[in-house]
Amino acid sequence: MENKKVFDFKSIGFRVWGYFVLFSVMILGLVWLLQIYFLDTFYEEMKLKESERIASDLIQEYRDGDGINAFTQMLNEAVEESDMFIRIESGDGRIIISPDYGSFVPHNFFYNETLTLRTKLQGSEFPTYSEVTKGMNDTKTLAYACYLEKAEASTPEEEMANSLVLYMFSPLYPVKSTISILRTQLLYITVIALLLTLSMSIYLATHISKPINDITKSAAEMGRGNYGVQFKGGPYSEIQELADTLTDASRELEKTDMYQKDLIANVSHDLKTPLTMIKSYAEMVRDLSGDNPEKREQHLAVIIEEADRLNVLVDDMLVMSRMQRRKIELDKTNFDITECAASLLSSYDILAEKDGYHFTFKNPGPVLVNADEVRIKQVLSNLINNAVKYCGEDKEIGITIKKVGKRVRCEVKDNGQGIAPDEINHVWDRYYKSSTHHVRPTEGSGLGLSIVKEILTLHKAGYGVVSKEGKGSTFWFELDQVKEKRTKVPRQGSS
Numbered sequence: 497m498e499n500k501k502v503f504d505f506k507s508i509g510f511r512v513w514g515y516f517v518l519f520s521v522m523i524l525g526l527v528w529l530l531q532i533y534f535l536d537t538f539y540e541e542m543k544l545k546e547s548e549r550i551a552s553d554l555i556q557e558y559r560d561g562d563g564i565n566a567f568t569q570m571l572n573e574a575v576e577e578s579d580m581f582i583r584i585e586s587g588d589g590r591i592i593i594s595p596d597y598g599s600f601v602p603h604n605f606f607y608n609e610t611l612t613l614r615t616k617l618q619g620s621e622f623p624t625y626s627e628v629t630k631g632m633n634d635t636k637t638l639a640y641a642c643y644l645e646k647a648e649a650s651t652p653e654e655e656m657a658n659s660l661v662l663y664m665f666s667p668l669y670p671v672k673s674t675i676s677i678l679r680t681q682l683l684y685i686t687v688i689a690l691l692l693t694l695s696m697s698i699y700l701a702t703h704i705s706k707p708i709n710d711i712t713k714s715a716a717e718m719g720r721g722n723y724g725v726q727f728k729g730g731p732y733s734e735i736q737e738l739a740d741t742l743t744d745a746s747r748e749l750e751k752t753d754m755y756q757k758d759l760i761a762n763v764s765h766d767l768k769t770p771l772t773m774i775k776s777y778a779e780m781v782r783d784l785s786g787d788n789p790e791k792r793e794q795h796l797a798v799i800i801e802e803a804d805r806l807n808v809l810v811d812d813m814l815v816m817s818r819m820q821r822r823k824i825e826l827d828k829t830n831f832d833i834t835e836c837a838a839s840l841l842s843s844y845d846i847l848a849e850k851d852g853y854h855f856t857f858k859n860p861g862p863v864l865v866n867a868d869e870v871r872i873k874q875v876l877s878n879l880i881n882n883a884v885k886y887c888g889e890d891k892e893i894g895i896t897i898k899k900v901g902k903r904v905r906c907e908v909k910d911n912g913q914g915i916a917p918d919e920i921n922h923v924w925d926r927y928y929k930s931s932t933h934h935v936r937p938t939e940g941s942g943l944g945l946s947i948v949k950e951i952l953t954l955h956k957a958g959y960g961v962v963s964k965e966g967k968g969s970t971f972w973f974e975l976d977q978v979k980e981k982r983t984k985v986p987r988q989g990s991s
Contacts, residue, residue: 512704516697517690524686540638540668544626547640547664550574550582551624554662558644568593581665584644585610587656610663613641618656628668636668707735711742718742723750751922767809770802777802826868826954830978833904834859834897836869840876841895844884852891853884859897863904864978871951872975876906878944879971883910888968903958904977909970915963923961924949948973 557570575582575595584593589611609629617625624642640663647658707730717725723746729739777795785791838857847853865872876895883893888911896907915923924945952959952973963969 510701512701513697516700517693520689520693524682524689528682528686540628540636543638543666543668544640546578547580547626547638547666548624550578550580551640551642551662551664554582555642555644564593571595579666583610583663585614585661585663587614587647587659587661589614592660609637609639609665610641610661613639613663614656614661617641617643617661618652638666638668640664640666704732706730707732707739711735711739715742718746718749721753723747723753767806770806770809773802774799774806826871828866828868830864830866831869832862833865833867833872833906833975834861834863836873837876837895837897837906840873840880844880847884853887854890854892856892856894857896858894860899863897863899865904865975866978867955867957867975868951871955875948875951875973876908878948879908882944882971883908883912883969886910886912886969888912899977900974902977903974905972905974907970907972909968911968914965914967914969915961916965920961920963 554567554571554574557567561567561570571582571584571593572595574580582595583591585591613625616627623646624640626638626640629637629639642662643659644662645660647655649655649658707728711727711729714725714727725746727739727742727746729736777798781792781795781799785795837859841855841857844853844855848855880893880895887893890911892911894907894909896905896909898905898907948971949959955975957973957975959971959973961969961971
């Protein structure tokens with residue numbers, strides 16, 4: 497019994513589960529990092545950008561606006577919307593514009609802070625100055641100062657005294673409490689997200705790996721010889737295509753197994769029959785006709801005939817084996833295929849005279865091809881023998897050679913019962929026997945069309961068969977035509 501792994505770390509299910517969990521952990525880790533460690537810095541930067549924007553809008557309104565009343569209204573709206581403390585003073589500390597905050601902000605808060613900011617702004621190279629200050633209980637405040645109107649004077653002190661300065665103070669509320677709340681919230685979110693991730697990853701991993709496991713089990717059944725197994729792919733297109741391909745492969749293996757069994761049966765039969773005949777007639781010569789010259793000659797003739805038949809079978813099997821191993825080298829030459837076919841047809845005259853077969857030969861005249869003449873003659877012979885075997889009651893067999901573009905097409909046609917559509921692709925298989933009954937029980941090795949296929953494949957020639965049940969079959973092949981070089985005869989000059 498095979499040892500099966502309890503948990504396979506290389507399985508698709510585990511990899512899908514692992515990648516899903518890793519991705520979720522990375523996302524959650526990023527959220528924790530951004531919310532907790534960068535929240536304070538991000539919050540301060542956003543407050544500073546907001547202060548700069550509001551200051552820019554106020555400066556623009558002061559310079560291009562509709563008067564002090566509109567400017568004051570805009571300043572009050574900015575205070576209400578942004579939760580800031582804003583004040584405009586002159587450079588010497590006189591209050592120019594200040595919204596009414598009531599008792600919420602102590603007066604000395606503005607005085608102390610603006611005094612510090614005024615000094616730092618005066619010493620700064622830039623028209624703005626900002627800083628984060630800490631107060632009681634570690635409370636933070638963003639202090640921002642810029643020139644609302646900068647005067648020109650001979651000394652820095654006079655310049656500052658005659659200028660207007662915009663002060664903005666934005667409390668940075670304690671982030672620690674916010675972080676604590678976020679940490680608790682994120683903890684719940686993390687636990688829920690991890691549970692959902694584990695559930696979804698397990699579901700997806702199982703859902704994806706199950707059809708693959710089913711295919712593996714079906715493949716194991718096919719490996720044990722059960723070729724009728726059906727592969728199921730599930731809801732995924734790629735796995736379904738794999739299952740369909742394996743199902744087709746299973747059917748082809750089933751057919752191949754059947755052909756193999758037929759091959760063994762046919763070879764055994766074809767070898768057994770002549771061997772039995774040889775043995776039987778040899779015993780007859782030994783026991784009965786040894787002293788009778790006439791009977792002995794008849795029995796020996798049968799032995800020789802069966803030995804020749806056995807020799808043909810073995811030779812064809814050897815030829816097939818050598819061709820499939822590409823051990824045969826073609827001896828290509830330029831020859832007239834029309835003349836080759838005509839000389840071959842002359843050997844079938846005995847069938848025409850004795851059994852009433854009628855052969856017709858259509859050709860366009862001499863046509864040169866470059867091929868192995870012996871092998872091409874073998875192809876034609878096997879195709880004609882096949883036509884003789886399966887021709888109709890009229891015993892008509894047609895051989896046609898014609899030019900098709902730059903190629904030469906050879907056709908052998910019979911008017912027999914034809915070949916069933918589901919059998920056409922198998923006529924070139926070794927020892928394949930069509931279900932169609934043939935007229936003449938010709939002797940052969942059963943390898944004729946297989947040898948034709950191998951020879952034409954070695955020549956890289958096109959070949960095929962066209963057949964309709966009840967209307968006969970036409971086997972064909974094509975070779976490249978060789979143009980005959982014409983020798984120019986010099987014209988004789990007059991004396």
